[in-house]
Amino acid sequence: MYYENCSESAFFTPGSVAQLGLGADDPVEGTAGSFNVDEVYLELAIPLLADVAFAESVELSAAMRYFDYNTFGDDTTWKLGLTWKVNDQVMLRGVASTAFRAPTVDELFGGTGVSFDDVKHPSTSQGQALVTVGSNPDLGPEEADTFTAGVVYEPEAIEGLSLTLDYYDISLTNAIEKIDSNFVAATCLSPSGSAQNGDLALCQKANISLEAGQIKFTNLIDNVGEVNTSGIDFNIAYKFELAGLDISTSLDTSFLSEFEREAAGQLVDYKGKITGSLGSYAEIKSNLNISVRADNWSATYQARYIDGMDDISCEAGECLAPSVPSVTYSDISGSYYVTDNVTLSGGINNLFDKQAPYYSNYNDSNTDPYTYDVIGRYGYVKVKVIF
Known part of the structure; x- marks a missing residue:
């Protein structure tokens, strides 16, 4: 059990030209503020069974957190978890919990500014609206309900092999977001x-x-969003020795079952979609790692796979690239341990110089730079010295 008291403050002071509106935009006001929070946290681990048939151990974990913010009030979150180790090979686990994220001091008191948002409306031929955007001192916390369940299998017959399968389901409410400007204009x-x-x-x-x-x-960030997501994470890892070398392999794969997000007042499923500004949601993502280590050197190969996606904003025939294909990147790296204190390292990312797929709905980038490698093949070298 612990108690914590924390305070944060921030201020935003625009220049005199911006405050007077002598530039191209409307006047911008300064802002300042702070918040204070008291928190109490309690966590318990309770053994339920041990060394009985079909239960080498069963443990219940429980936690509770009480918080009191001077900006939006108090609340309580909780967590319950169960870990059931059937034997040395099989373990089951599950966790149900509530969670929250308090608005940051920047989201509360970071100030406002003017943005020229693309807005199409029958009342005017102009394609942009003058929108005041920025922080909001009246924000409340984001809240979530989460559930995860999984199984770990380490077969005795194959030493060094481990398989893990986890399911997750997360529902987020009061997400802190800016509402789509076209929706605001159409509604108001x-x-x-x-x-x-x-x-x-x-x-x-x-x-x-x-x-x-x-x-x-005015379109400040607000507690307006809702996000529902679920999926499965799978990992297989295998460690073994071969010809005097230590070899480690792992494959991490994520299967996205659902990613619903509130857009323009309704829930939209983004699974398998790529967007211009709200991220990408491939149904399958996978990373393969193979590492080899000797006494004085090591080498690693990594493959990164991103499944193909459809553009959420256009259909076939409406734009040049209604979908993007799957992409696999390959990276290699290695290290040579000169002494216990000196290490030489180097590597090549995007070994085969895979170009990012063409995607026309991301401003002038012609791709999504947050999802794909836009640099191309590049190498690096490092020297690490410990004094």
Whole structure:
């Protein structure tokens, strides 16, 4: 059991030109703030069974966390877990829990600015809206319910072999996000250009207007999102000796069953989809590692696989690249241990110079630089010296 008290503060002071609005944008105000939190945490590990038939050991774990923020109040989260070691070969495990993420000091007090968001609306021919974006001091915490269950198998007949299979299911509410600007404009501005749906909290916060053909509104981050995701993670690892060498192999594979995310007021399943700004959600991702080690050197090969995906924003015939193919990257690296204190290392990433797939919905990048390797093949060398 432990107790913790923590405080954080931040401030944002724009320059005088920005504050007066003498540049190309509207005036920007400074902001400052802080929060304080008291937390109490309790964790227990309770043995239930030991050395009986079909149960070498069974252990229950429990935890509770109470927190009190001066910004949004107090709450309690909990966790229950069960680990059942059937024998030396098989172990079962499961965990159910609640969780939360408090807004960061930057999300609360990081200040606001002006963004020219792409917005299409029948009230104007202009393709961009003047949107005030940024932090929100009224944010509450993100909350989640999680469940995981898995099995570990280490067969006695094959020493060094381990297989792990885990299932996860996560539901996140009150996710801190910025609402899609097109959705705000469509909801809060009529085709004639007058404000509508003023009884909705969304439109009250937006304070939308049309001035000289320019749509203007406020769209700060808020507790509006919902995310539901589930899937299976599989790992197989094998360690053995061959010709005096220590060899380690592992294969990690993730199967995405569901990734629902709130978009424009409704849940959209992003499984197997790639987006322009909300990430990529391949149904299968896999990493293969093979390492060889001797007394004074080691070498590693890694293969990274990303399954093909469909562009969430267009269908076949509507854009140049409605889908992206699967991609596999290969990396190699090695180290030579000169002494106990000196190590020489080097490697080549993207060994076969695999080019990133063409994807037209990511601004001017022609691909997704957060998912794919955009540099191409490159090498590196390192020298590590311990004094």
